[in-house]
Amino acid sequence: GAAVTTPWPTIRKTPGERAQANLKNYEAATSRFRWEAARAELAGLPGGGLNIAHEALDRHIQAGGGARLALRWIGRDDQVREFTYAELAAQANRFASLLSSLGVKKGERVYSLLGRAPELYFAALGTLKAGAVFTPLFSAFGPEPIRARMEIGEANVLVTSEALFRRKVEAWRGEVPSLRHVLLAGCAGDPPSGALALEPALAGASPTFETERTAPEDMALLHFTSGTTGRPKGAIHVHEAVVAHHITGRTALDLRPGDTYWCTADPGWVTGTSYGIISPLTNGVTLVVDEAEFDTERWRRILREQAINVWYTAPTAVRMLMKAWSQDPRPYEAPALRFMASVGEPLNPEAVTWGVEAFGRPFHDNWWQTETGGIMIANLASMDVKPGSMGRPLPGVEAGVVERSPDGSVREIDKPMAMGELALRPGWPSMMRGYLHEEARYRKCFADGWYLTGDLAMRDSEGYFWFVGRADDVIKSSGHLIGPFEVESVLMEHAAVAEAAVIGLPDPVAGEVVKAFVALKAGFEAGEALRRDLLGHARKRLGAAIAPKDIAFRQNLPKTRSGKIMRRLLKARELGLPEGDLSTLESEER
């Protein structure tokens, strides 16, 4: 490995902070953890059944908590709608009753294509109650990605808005044979032929519904991956996953009943479902949902006015807030804020410590994937934070750094800070049960008792994991293995840099050479002088062998709609190669 000594000091937790955290002692909690005990905290259904929506809603109502606030929705125009657990359950029941009156059967597929509207939450929970399978799509997808995902997953029902339907679906609706029902929110007049207006249908449906007695291994969710490395895969998740959603919300996000919690991820991605709907509700918190897109001032206001206790966001958002801060460093007023976490991409040490400056507390990075269904590695509230590290495996999760041999066998590398593939011992409840229609690809993820994640990492002597890069993104230069994250984080240390992405380009001598793409903060001029300054800074910090040979300035970096930098696209463009699957690419104007 080529680890650079990090100049970022460990952020120590005080005894008081440790004592307050849900999980107070990592070692003790890890040694006594059992998934069966976590499962026993949930209610289950008669006959050994288990249903995610039952655990998220009805369990609280049966325990007398129906009057607690479940969802506070803030519209784009600042209109607020609130739903108690009992009210949210009634809405979910209406949706489930509607599905049942349409003849939708257990195991059939319900897709949503909606902005962050309350109906999205009714549909997600109602679908699960009805025993059908829920697949959320990001509302900003274009017609082709929508159609492709509906064909792969054989969608039976689509819940969307009239506007999205007209723009993106109507032209090909008749060509997807599995699609029997289209439910449209916000119909101005009569719905288009073959579609049903959602609000009147819900109003006419029964607010009581007996939750389908799903079995723990019944399919509940179909989630498509972000498409960062290639064509998105459809990961199958079952009702049993709720055991992991529930317990990891408490350990990794420090959620407590009665908390006000804000997850900024869209339910079109797995984070916005596992931790934007399911986990907060099973933990009895009030979920704040903002319909609007990212906006610095708006986010400031939400953190303050909504009195957010726990905030779960993503590195891209943090970097955008930092960029604004460089112009206007006003401390955030968020007196209720207790815990801040981030996921989705490596969180640069710069961003972790900026949290302390701006909020008085660090961002806690955590790591997981669509495939793992829930958080696997995390910086916990009671743990010292080493900026740049993803933290330690959660209780119940065994992680290792492994090496694949040419014969396909896999062995663990036990040396501290040795680089290898991040692997997990299968067995946690929210692990995917397959890639839909891609059995071979699924099987290839496993060897010698490990699930291989496709990410490279290192583990230090205290058990903290350090992300190196995706296996596809790692650069081999003159005998060095270079992880893009390390180089990007060093570039981020420079006052001018708002975002950085690093790729390897073929080179006849070195094998590959490092090239960096950089977006600047306001007030800095792209040009030769700055390029030389950045190259000098990188060489000083990383050494000439690892530092970029070239730096290009960009207004913005290409990202997926879930906010991940698409290094493969930068590379394809640089080399004049085909751009590959761009279905999840966010428009680059932003």
Ligand code: ATP
């Ligand atoms: P695809 O698999 O389609 O290429 P994707 O891997 O980006 O897309 P997701 O499942 O949404 O799809 O993302 C999981 C990946 O995101 C992880 O494998 C890892 O590469 C990255 N990631 C998530 N959290 C972190 C983190 N805390 N630090 C570093 N990387 C992270």
Ligand code: MG
């Ligand atoms: Mg992936």
